[in-house]
Amino acid sequence: MITTIALDLDNTLLNSNKEISATNERVLKQLHKNGIRVVLCTGRPLPAIAHLVQQLDLKQPNDYSITFNGGLVQNNASREILAQTTLTxxxxxxxxxxxxxxxxxxxxxxxxxxxxxxxxxxxxxxxxxxxxxxxxxxxxxxxxxxxxxxxxxxxxxxxxxxxxxxxxxxxxxxxxxxxxxxxxxxxxxxGGVNKAVGLKELLGHFGEDLTNLMAFGDQENDLEMLQAAEIGVAMGNAIPLIKQAANAETLDNNADGVAVYLQKYFKL
Structure with a gap:
């Protein structure tokens, strides 16, 4: 059963204006309210995506983000670190x-x-x-x-x-x-850090595994995440490598591809 939705940001959840569309926002908030985890997965640190966390209301005690492309798993509200790998x-x-x-x-x-x-x-x-x-x-x-x-x-x-x-x-x-x-x-x-590693740590924290994961992405830094997920969804604008690795495809990031796929899968 899918309990967790992992979302790359640039050119996946975000449109070309680097915004979450009203449609994507509405669908993700509905699923989150229904008990599905919504996890933002990005190369940026948490302070740089705070406005997106706020927009989607991802501030409940069990809301986390995967930052530094998997190197840091952090609670959105408390900023408590669940897992971290760094460089000296x-x-x-x-x-x-x-x-x-x-x-x-x-x-x-x-x-x-x-x-x-x-x-x-x-x-x-x-x-x-x-x-x-x-x-x-x-x-x-x-x-x-x-x-x-x-x-x-x-x-x-x-x-x-x-x-x-x-x-x-x-x-x-x-x-x-x-x-x-x-x-x-x-x-x-x-070495060894990618988004799938961070997501595995997060799911393990909840007593789950990658069979509970649906992931969306478009670029090479999303590869391991889409390969590891039970359902890996490539955006319509994804590079060929990502489309080959995914087991599903949706519309591009400017056509609400995330919301379109989620509405169909969860029958919203």
Missing amino acids: KDEVGVLYQDATQRHYPLDVIGPNGVYSLVELGKSTYEASMNKMLPFKNINFAELPADETFGKVVSSAEPQVVTATRAGLPAEIDQHFHIVPSREELLEFLP
């Missing part, structure tokens, strides 16, 4: 050395905001986040050694991101799970 400064340093040699930008996401390593060149990440998180411009030497970090990202033109990924040395692959969340953003997560 030394681990970020492995990536920094490669970025210095091959000239690509890096931003490091910490517990209270984002550190832009401006000695590598200021990236496009701050502009794309639209003031959802505080940013601090620093050099790598200034990165706090007593903090841990959820992920590192490289935000640039698509051709730069493609070249960055193609040229990564084996040492980087050993330290990180590397995945694009969109064509202009490459994410470096702790």
